Amino acid sequence: MSVPEEIIRIAAKGDGVTASGRHIAGAVPGDVLRADGTIQHGPHHATPPCRHFARCGGCQLQHADEEALRRFVTDRVVHAAASQDIAPGEVLPTHLSPSQSRRRATLHGLKTAAGVVLGYREAGSHRIVDIGECPVLRPELFSLVLPLRKALAEAAGKRPVDVALTLADQGVDVAISGLELDGLGPTEAMLDFARDHQLARLSLDQGYGAEPMWEPEPVTVTLSGVPVPLPVGAFLQATVDGERTLVADAVAFANGAGSIADLFSGLGTFAFAFSPDTNVLAVEAAQDAHLASKAVANRHGSSIAALHRDLFRAPLQPDELTRFDAVLLDPPRAGAREQIREIAASPVERVIYVSCNPSSWARDARTLVDAGFRLEKLRPVGQFRWSTHVELTSLFVR
Incomplete structure (x- = not known):
């Protein structure tokens, strides 16, 4: 007969996991899996705030309280780094977006x-x-x-x-x-x-x-105080508070850099946040987003130069990266394998990597570490509340 087992963590897809590795749907850390297969709720099991939870595929973790949710987001990011034998110098406090914040x-x-x-x-x-x-x-x-x-x-x-x-x-x-x-x-x-x-x-x-x-x-959508045309279907960070956290980290991580390559720049979420004294090259493949940010940069006479380029097919080469003090990238979920290889082969000494997928980020991070970078700072970010979708900011230096 099986014995009761405590749930010790939440897996990437939202199941509770016991010490023996059993995956239990609807369980959170502190719950106990009884011998008969039922779940005894523990101190971190919350009452879901929505009556559609369990049927609706929009949320997976409404049964987790704030502490369990924060721990899940943190563990997803830290474990992704550990899976590539990468130890961060500092794990910054996890940011969680509140309820009713998705825009x-x-x-x-x-x-x-x-x-x-x-x-x-x-x-x-x-x-x-x-x-x-x-x-x-x-x-x-x-x-x-x-x-x-x-x-x-x-x-x-x-x-x-x-x-x-x-x-x-x-x-x-x-x-x-x-x-x-x-x-x-x-x-x-x-x-x-x-x-x-x-x-x-x-x-x-x-x-x-x-x-x-x-x-x-x-x-328009206002980015760091700058109204930018919003093309239909253009990418936008899910929450205002989440965007502010990502941008604040990017600006802090880039402190002192006189020139920055902002790759996968979108509408200019990060580009418009940097000081006017900083020269920024904003590189984006989506033409509508590129033209929107370029028009605003030109109109304001800013130090932002916009470049329309597909970084998957034509990543910036090492000789093109030599003039930048730092590189910032915020790629799609697939990551930036091709561009990271070129960054690793370049003389760049500071990389700010914002990611919406810890798995592809960890793969790319390994490439940077193998090229002599160290992961100095790492922040887990949960913009998609009660979801298993997790984001992060990171700073690599060498």
């Missing part, structure tokens, strides 16, 4: 005989959970869920639709894909929806790319 999200909708369902997909399924609450979203975004259901009930066909919500400076930016408006009536109904709810912008992708159909004034 962007994508919901899925489908018209059924009973009406339109709108929400997130169930874990491991295409079924949509029709949400009646969401404790992670900013209230400005969630307040549109019910009106969107009504608007889609009148305009949507049988095809599923995706609804991307983003909080911009002018209000909520709504981008809908998969919705085909047939005739003047449905088109006018969607324009009425945009006007009645004072949207910053309403865009539709009817199979030929996103096209704004309502935008009373150019939509």
Whole structure:
């Protein structure tokens, strides 16, 4: 007969794990797995704040209290470094975004005989959970869920639709894909929806790319005090507080650098945060984001130069990196294997690496360490509250 076992940690996908290595769904550290397979809740087991939890695939860890959640985010990052035999010089305090702080999200909708369902997909399924609450979203975004259901009930066909919500400076930016408006009536109904709810912008992708159909004034997002045009679908950090933490670390880690290469620069999240006395080369592959940041940099006469370049196919070479005191990179989830190899072969002595995937970061970190870098600082960041998605900032020097 099996004996009771205590849950000692949370695995990468959210399961509780015992000392013997058993994975138990719905368990957190301090819980006890009884001999009969049931779970005895411990001091870190919390009551989920959302009634959709366990069905909705948007959150995996609402049953973990603040301490357990913080420990999970911290362990994911520290263990990723340890998996490559890398010891950080200093692990900075973990940052967790609070509830109701997400300023962007994508919901899925489908018209059924009973009406339109709108929400997130169930874990491991295409079924949509029709949400009646969401404790992670900013209230400005969630307040549109019910009106969107009504608007889609009148305009949507049988095809599923995706609804991307983003909080911009002018209000909520709504981008809908998969919705085909047939005739003047449905088109006018969607324009009425945009006007009645004072949207910053309403865009539709009817199979030929996103096209704004309502935008009373150019939509912007303010980055480090600088309003930057926000292209439809452009990448934006999930929360304002998370962005501030990432940016503050980047600025602190770059202290004293007179020239910085900002790679995978996006709209300029980091570039616009540096001192005007710092020369920054902002390199981005997405043309709309590149043009948005370039236009602002040119208009302000700043020390930021923007370069349109695909760093996966054409990474900056060692001879191009020689003129920079520091390199900052914030790549997609796949990491930056090709660019990291060139950085490792260059004379650069300081690398600031912001990552949304501890696994690919750890692989790239190993390449830097093998080239003589040491991991001086590391901060775990949990912008996606109650999710297993974890981010980090790091500083490498040699």
